[in-house]
Amino acid sequence: MNEIQAWYDNAYDEWERLQRHKIEFDITKRYLDDFIKGDNLEIFDIGGGPGRYAMYLAERGHKVTLLDLSSKNIEVAKRKSFEKGIALEGYIHGNALELEEFQHHFDVILLMGPLYHLTEEADRRKAVEGALKLLKPDGIIIASFISVYAPLQDSLLNLYPIESVQGLLGYLQDGENKDGKGFTTAYFINPKEAKEFMKSYGLKELIFAGIENILGCKEKEINLLNESEYRKWIEIGYHLSTDENLIGTSQHFLYIGRKEIL
Template sequence: MNLVEDFYDNKYDEWSRLDRHRIEFEITKKYLDKFIVGDNLDIFDIGGGPGRYSFYLSDKGHNVTLLDLSQHNIDIAKEKSKELNTNLAGYIKGDALELDEHNKKYDVVLLMGPLYHLVNKADRRKALKGAVNLLKDGGIIVASFISNYAPIQDNFAYLKFDNGEDDVRELLGYIESGVNNVESGFTTAYFSSSEEALKLMEEYNLKQLAFAGVENILGCRERDILLLPEEDIQKWIRVGFALGEDKKLLGASQHYLYIGRK
């Protein structure tokens, strides 16, 4: 976790990532809009980085508390709150593995980051158990996973090979192990298959409301799509959202999104 914390504190601009990957951002927001229903809900955004989704939900009138491992991300969130004139209910530097320190119950819990930075399955289970325990009965949990096809999708989008013959072996290795090391340019991470992600969520007696491949067919053409006129961008986002839960297309996505009810 120290490596992950250092990565977001010193090496990565998480706020701007969702500008570069706007398809992920826009389609995820559509799922939040579909399933987070009600007024003035209490929402806990665990591992929410600098708060892009926190601010989005706060603007809709919800009471959102942001927790992140990175102090830098928390500081950015506080700065952005002034720019956006949207203040969150709380800004907490904290660890998704230490959720038993929090006693309040929430209508919605977002866990859209920690599960793909926890390499050990026991840690993923601990984070999930803590998140579910913080939900009110009937509450909604939204959890994100990075697909084990994501490195292949990313390299394909940029037609990128850097290390000769080692590239193929490395990319295909993610399908088997799911483990990413810091030498790859990204931080410590775990990439899941869709089957593994669903099996993990099934352990917590949740009612599955949706399981989606976020980018699906749009991912490898994202750079081209974002150069289009705004009207056309929105058309493609509508197509991607419509295809998100098509099981035949799950492997085309870099991110999986699970939504369930306690």
Template structure:
């Protein structure tokens, strides 16, 4: 946890990541818009980073509490919320594995769109989901995100002139563990069936499972500069629940109802 915290505090700028990866951001927002129904929902964003999604949802009038392991991200969320002219219900430094200080069954929606990227042990991944479920009201929505175990291959394809190790890339399909010295902080990349089985082992009704970037991933920079960007986003959204193209995505999104 210290190594992951240091990565986000000292090395990586998570706020600008979604400027570079607008496809992920825009399609995920479309899912949130589709499934989050009602006014002034009470939302808890676990591992919400610098607040991209928290601020987006606060702008829609929801009451959003953000929690993140990185103190830098939490402070950035406060700054960016103020710049956007919205107020978060809370922005606190904390760990997805210990949410005991927060009231149970108090939230209409819980976002878990970050912690599952970095919890390399299944017991910890399950613990983070159990904690999220405890906070969620009956009938509430849990939104969870995973990094796909195809992501390293898709990333290499995106930067196709960069050197890479073929065996290493293919190994992720069998073992999703990414060590800190492999160009990213400690992470766990998840397969489709593994992600679905994990989420569906809880008291949740699966509403959606999506491959976010799908066919757009390796052409993202060109698409972002294209006047046809909105049309490509429509296509990717239409294909996002097509199981035949899940492996072309770098991120998976699960939405379930408690």
């Protein structure tokens, strides 16, 4: 956890990441619009970085509380929300594995960062279980995963020099990224494993999507298109995102499920 916190506090600008990866941001927002229905909902964004999604949802009239492991991300969220004239309900420097202190229950919980920074399954389960305890019956949980194919796709997109073919293919075996290998400590997952993992909690799956799918390999070029052409490709990517034949071509998976009323 110290490695991950240091990465976001010192080495990485998470706010700008979604400016570079507009496809991921815009298609994910489309899904938030599709499944977060209702007015003035109470939303807990756990591991939400500097709050880009939190602010997006707050702009739509929801009461959003942000929690993140990085103190820098929390400070950025405070500054950016002030600049936008947005007030989040809370800006909490905290850990997705330490949610016991929270008693309030939420209509929607976002878990769109922690699961791909927890290399041990026991920790991933603890994060989900802690989040579900804070989710109201019939509430929505939204979780993100990084694909086990993402390092390959990123290397292809940028044509980075390949130091070791077997090293690059090695992610397909255990999915673990060590701190210092282009990214901080992380766990990459295949689509089947991600779906089965969330299914084990008895949730009703509403959607499982491969966010970038075939658009990812042309991300740089698509970002430079005029707005009209860019939006056409976003529409195509959105419609392809649930095609099971293409889900593995994405760098990020998005799961949306409902907590059943017992």
